[in-house]
Amino acid sequence: FSVGGQDRICYNLLFPLGSPNTFSCSSLCNNAHRVLAPVSTFGASFDRLFPDFEQCEQIIVWGSNPATDSPPINLREILKAKRRGVKVIVIDPLKTYTAEKADEWIGIRPGTDGALALGLARGILTKGLWDSTFVDDWTYGFEEFKEYVKGFSPTEVEKITWVKGERIERLAYDLSRLKTALLLHTGLEYTNSGVQNIRAILTLWGLSGNFDRPGGLVFWMPQPLPLKRNRIEPPRGKPPIGSDRHPLFCDLNRSGHFMELPRAILNGDPYPVKGLIVLGGSIITSFPDPNLWRRSFESLDCLIVIDRFLTNEAYYADVVLPATTMFEITSYKRYPGHLSFRSQVIPPVGEAKNDYLILAGLAKALGYRDFYPQSEEAMLEFVFEDAPDLLENLKATPEGISFPSSLMVYEKYKKGLLRKDGKPGFETPSGKFEISSNLLKKYGHDPLPVYQEPKEGPLHSPALSKEFPLILTTGTRIQSAFRSQHLNIPGLLKLQDKPNILIHPEDAEARGIRNGERVWVKTKRGGAPFYAKVTERIVKGVIEANMGGGGPLQPKEWREANVNLLTDPENRDSISGFPVFKALLCEVEKDKMD
Numbered sequence: 094f095s096v097g098g099q100d101r102i103c104y105n106l107l108f109p110l111g112s113p114n115t116f117s118c119s120s121l122c123n124n125a126h127r128v129l130a131p132v133s134t135f136g137a138s139f140d141r142l143f144p145d146f147e148q149c150e151q152i153i154v155w156g157s158n159p160a161t162d163s164p165p166i167n168l169r170e171i172l173k174a175k176r177r178g179v180k181v182i183v184i185d186p187l188k189t190y191t192a193e194k195a196d197e198w199i200g201i202r203p204g205t206d207g208a209l210a211l212g213l214a215r216g217i218l219t220k221g222l223w224d225s226t227f228v229d230d231w232t233y234g235f236e237e238f239k240e241y242v243k244g245f246s247p248t249e250v251e252k253i254t255w256v257k258g259e260r261i262e263r264l265a266y267d268l269s270r271l272k273t274a275l276l277l278h279t280g281l282e283y284t285n286s287g288v289q290n291i292r293a294i295l296t297l298w299g300l301s302g303n304f305d306r307p308g309g310l311v312f313w314m315p316q317p318l319p320l321k322r323n324r325i326e327p328p329r330g331k332p333p334i335g336s337d338r339h340p341l342f343c344d345l346n347r348s349g350h351f352m353e354l355p356r357a358i359l360n361g362d363p364y365p366v367k368g369l370i371v372l373g374g375s376i377i378t379s380f381p382d383p384n385l386w387r388r389s390f391e392s393l394d395c396l397i398v399i400d401r402f403l404t405n406e407a408y409y410a411d412v413v414l415p416a417t418t419m420f421e422i423t424s425y426k427r428y429p430g431h432l433s434f435r436s437q438v439i440p441p442v443g444e445a446k447n448d449y450l451i452l453a454g455l456a457k458a459l460g461y462r463d464f465y466p467q468s469e470e471a472m473l474e475f476v477f478e479d480a481p482d483l484l485e486n487l488k489a490t491p492e493g494i495s496f497p498s499s500l501m502v503y504e505k506y507k508k509g510l511l512r513k514d515g516k517p518g519f520e521t522p523s524g525k526f527e528i529s530s531n532l533l534k535k536y537g538h539d540p541l542p543v544y545q546e547p548k549e550g551p552l553h554s555p556a557l558s559k560e561f562p563l564i565l566t567t568g569t570r571i572q573s574a575f576r577s578q579h580l581n582i583p584g585l586l587k588l589q590d591k592p593n594i595l596i597h598p599e600d601a602e603a604r605g606i607r608n609g610e611r612v613w614v615k616t617k618r619g620g621a622p623f624y625a626k627v628t629e630r631i632v633k634g635v636i637e638a639n640m641g642g643g644g645p646l647q648p649k650e651w652r653e654a655n656v657n658l659l660t661d662p663e664n665r666d667s668i669s670g671f672p673v674f675k676a677l678l679c680e681v682e683k684d685k686m687d
Contacts, residue, residue: 105323105324105325105327106370106452106455106456106465108325108326108327108328109325109456109459109461109464110459110461111328111330112328113327113328113330113331113332113333113349114333114334114349114366115327115333115347115348115349116334116348116349116350116351116354117346117348117351118374118379119346119348120335120342120348120349120350120351120352120670120671121351121352121379121380121671121672122279122282122671123279123282124282124342124346124669124671125279125281125282125287125288125291125666125668125669125671126139126156126277126278126279126281126282126291127139127140128345128346129288129341129342129345129668129669130288130289130291130292130295131291131295132345132532133288133292133341133527133530133532133533134292134295134296134521134526134527134528134530135295135511135519135520135521135526135527136511136512136519136520136521137312137511137519137520139277140429141312141313142310142311142312142313143310143311143313143429144167144274144275144276144309144310144311145272145274145307145308145309145310145311146167146170146171146173146174146179146274147174148272148307148308149174149179149271149272149273149274149308149309150179150180150271150272150273150308151179151180151181151182151267151268151271151272151273151274152171152174152175152179152180152181152182152273152274152275152276153182153183153184153273153274153275153276154171154181154182154183154184154185154191154192154195154276155183155184155185155206155275155276155277155280155281155294156184156185156206156277156278156279156280156281156282157191157276157277157278157279157280158185158187158189158190158191158192158278158280158569158570159171159191159276160189160190160191161189161190161570161571161572167276168190168191171191171194171276172194175194175195175196180196180197180267180271181194181195181196181197182195182196182197182198182199182264183195183197183198183199184199184201184206184209185198185199185200185201185280186200186201186202186203186564186566186631186632186635186637187566187569187595187630187631187632187637188200188629188630188631189569189630193630199256199260199264200255200256200632201254201255201256201632202253202254202255202550202564202632202634202635203284203547203564203566203635203675203676204283204284204285204547204550204564204673204675204676205253205254205255205284205544205546205547205676206254206281206284206290206293206294207286207289207290207293207294207542207543207544207545208245208250208253208254208544209250209254209256209261210290210293210294210296210297210542211241211242211245211250211293211542211544212242212245212246212247212249212250212254212261212265213261213264213265213268213297214238214242214245214265214293214296214297214300215242215243215245215246215265216247216261216262216264216265216266217265217268217269217297217300217301218239218242218300220265220266220269222265222266222269222270222301223269223300223301223302224299224300224301224302227299227300227302227304227526228299228300231506231518231519231525231526232299232525232526232527232528233521233523233525233526233527233528233529233531234527234528234529234530234540234541235528237528237529237541238296238528238529238541238542241541241543245544246258247259247261247262252552253544253546253552255632255634268297268301268303269301269302272303272306272307272308272309273298273301273303273308273309274303274308274309274310275294275298275303275309275310277291277294279568280568280569280675281294282666282669282671283568283666283671283672283673283674283675283676284547284666284673284675284676285545285546285547285548285664285665285666285667285673285676286543286544286545286666287666287668287669287671288666288668288669289539289542289543289544289545289668290542290544292530292542293542293544296528296542298310299526299528304526305503305504305505305506306503306504307503311501311503312505312510312511313429313430314500314501314502314510315510316429316430316496318427318432318496319477319479319480319483320427320476320477320480321475321476321477321478321479322476323464323465323475325464327347331364332363333348333349333350334349334350334353334354334357334363334366335349335350335351335352335353335354335670336349336350337363338350338353338670339353339668339669339670340536341532341533341536341538341668342668342669342670350670351380352380352662352665352670352671352672353670354366354369354389355385355386355388355389355662358389358392358393359388359389359392366393367393367394367395368393368394368395368396368397369390369393369395369396369397370397370398370399370455371396371397371398371399371400371404371406371410372399372400372416372448372452373399373400373416373448374404374406375404375405375406375576375577375578375644376405376406377404377405377406377643377655377657378404378405378576378577378640378641378642378643378644378655378657379576379577379640379657380657380662380672381657381660381661381662381672382618382657382660382661382662383405383643383655383657383658385662387405387409390406390409391409393409395411396409396410396411396412397410397411397412397413397414398410398412398413398414399413399414399416399448399451399452400413400415400416401415401416401417401418401445402581402646403645403646404644404645405643405644405645407645408645414446414451415443415444415445415446416445416446416447416448416451417441417442417445417446417447417448419435420437420438420439421437421438421439421440421441421442421445421447422435422437422441422447422449422469423435423436423437423469423470423473424447424449424469424472424473425473425476425487426493430495430496430497431493431494431495431496432483432487432493432494432496433487433492433493433494434484434487434488434490434491434493436488436491447469449469449472450467450468450469452465453465453466453467453472454467506518506519506526512524522535527540528541528542529541533668538667538668547673547676547677548664548673549661549664549673549676549677549678550564550676550678551564551678554678557617557678558678560617560680561615561616561617561678561679561680562634562678562680563600563634563635563636563678563679563680563681564634564635564636564676564677564678564679565614565616565635565636565638565659565677565678565679566635566636566637566638566674566675566676566677567637567638567639567640567656567659567660567674567675568640568674568675569637569639569640571588571589571639572588572589573585573586573588573589574589574641576640576641577640577641577642577643577644578641580641580642580644580646580647580648580651581644581646581647586648590648590650591623591624591650591651592623592624592638592639592641592642592650592651592654593623593624593625593626593638593639594612594614594623594624594625594626594636594637594638594639594681595626595628595630595631595636595637596625596626596627596628596631596636596681597627597628597629597631597632597633597634597635598627598628598629599633600633600634600636600681601625601627604681604682604683605683606625606627606681606683607625607627608625608626608627609624609625609626610624610625610683610684611623611624611625611683611684612624612625612681612682612683612684613681613682613683613684614636614638614656614659614679614680614681615659615679615680615681615682616659616660616661616677616678616679616680617678618658618659618660618661619658619659620658620659621638621642621653621654621655621656621658621659622650622653622654622684623638623639623654624650625681636679636681638656638659639654639656640656640657640674641656642654642655642656643655643656643657659677659679660672660673660674660677661673661677664677
């Protein structure tokens with residue numbers, strides 16, 4: 094059996110059964126910027142960092158749109174900082190709501206963020222503006238990196254990224270002199286060098302003196318909370334699916350890589366997989382090549398789906414188990430420095446059960462119930478076993494309890510606050526901030542944060558770009574949906590009832606396309622229908638196509654517009670294994686039937 098889904102408890106549900114194959118949405122999302130890039134650079138996950146908006150002089154929002162976060166707390170903080178004179182810059186192919194509120198929008202060719210970061214680093218290094226104290230004492234691989242970035246002149250970077258050379262030089266200078274906070278998210282992950290592009294940006298923050306310094310990108314102070322975790326080790330023997338192609342991902346995450354599952358199901362490579370549990374996942378709308386996944390599901394001996402709504406996967410399932418919403422359960426929620434108790438608002442509707450209780454029930458049926466408490470109350474008692482009074486306080490405090498950290502200390506690497514052994518430095522093989530990563534080198538990857546031109550792009554594939562001259566990006570959130578969720582909710586559909594592509598006026602005019610018209614987006618893999626939103630909010634030569642369409646409960650327009658008919662399961666970042674969603678070639682044509 095294998096498990097797919099998003100809930101943390103599924104990470105080890107089948108370990109006691111002897112299966113190493115547990116997966117999550119991290120095979121497709123968040124893991125490159127949250128784990129792979131930061132751990133291979135400074136030995137900690139990105140969760141341990143925060144942008145110091147309160148003390149910064151400049152904010153750069155890169156690969157993120159906090160206006161669509163839930164809740165949009167960072168947007169509130171950014172706007173508050175802007176009101177007191179902090180400069181806000183957004184780097185994005187799309188002029189998002191955040192970019193509209195910013196002082197400057199830097200429109201960039203999708204997938205080329207690493208080249209921009211390396212060009213900015215070169216600008217700092219050639220003018221001698223780097224933080225020599227940090228570099229000399231706390232970095233590893235600086236001289237090799239300094240040599241590598243010589244090839245990223247403003248002229249060359251402008252050719253790659255479409256960002257003007259003078260803008261690059263000015264931004265490099267400002268980075269070196271202003272306390273600059275960084276807001277970074279998943280927008281940088283989906284290109285052929287996604288992990289390395291993120292590493293280049295993190296390196297840039299180290300070189301410019303903005304790493305764990307006031308106003309920069311700062312480590313949270315240690316905040317140990319007495320919460321007990323259910324630690325179950327994966328079984329020995331068979332390695333998880335995907336570890337042959339993406340061993341770093343599998344080793345760091347103690348999981349398989351879900352992108353590799355079809356070959357195990359369809360070809361028995363590296364060994365057969367006969368069953369799958371899908372919890373809270375919509376694979377056919379989220380992963381490239383929906384038909385590949387349909388063939389995979391048809392070939393399984395057993396498919397179990399746990400969800401709140403019927404998904405595509407439910408049509409192939411042997412069993413569908415209805416899950417509750419968060420309003421029907423009793424649980425708790427942990428945030429940085431804050432805990433809250435989640436009280437049940439309404440009883441479960443129909444036969445629906447808490448996802449956790451469904452999984453705990455499966456564990457009971459499989460003969461190892463002792464690993465998983467069998468009720469919500471027992472689960473809470475397990476988690477708060479070492480702090481029962483804290484649980485009672487949480488229940489009596491609807492707004493939750495904050496845990497003020499000790500007085501903020503900066504440059505924690507100097508004081509032994511980042512390593513488990515308490516020694517100064519970083520939790521890396523060298524003990525330093527690794528511009529040249531020993532971890533990546535160990536796993537056969539280039540240790541420097543090298544830039545790779547997107548395999549589908551005007552510079553790498555000029556012949557293909559003649560047939561498909563536009564660059565396709567997808568995955569940007571819209572206000573009325575979260576991924577493929579909520580596109581069956583009538584009230585939310587009123588906000589946007591049809592799937593759009595955002596296309597620049599000049600690109601639309603060249604194709605005879607008017608605002609609101611039905612169009613076909615085509616790649617070398619296929620086509621899908623969308624509706625044109627003609628706007629100057631997108632870089633010329635680029636389109637953004639809404640994702641999430643293709644679900645069975647959605648209205649016809651969304652149901653027909655599965656963007657993953659256009660994407661490619663084999664075009665990936667070699668380190669993360671993530672598919673390229675942000676740098677593909679396409680063409681847009683007016684629908685002849687419109």
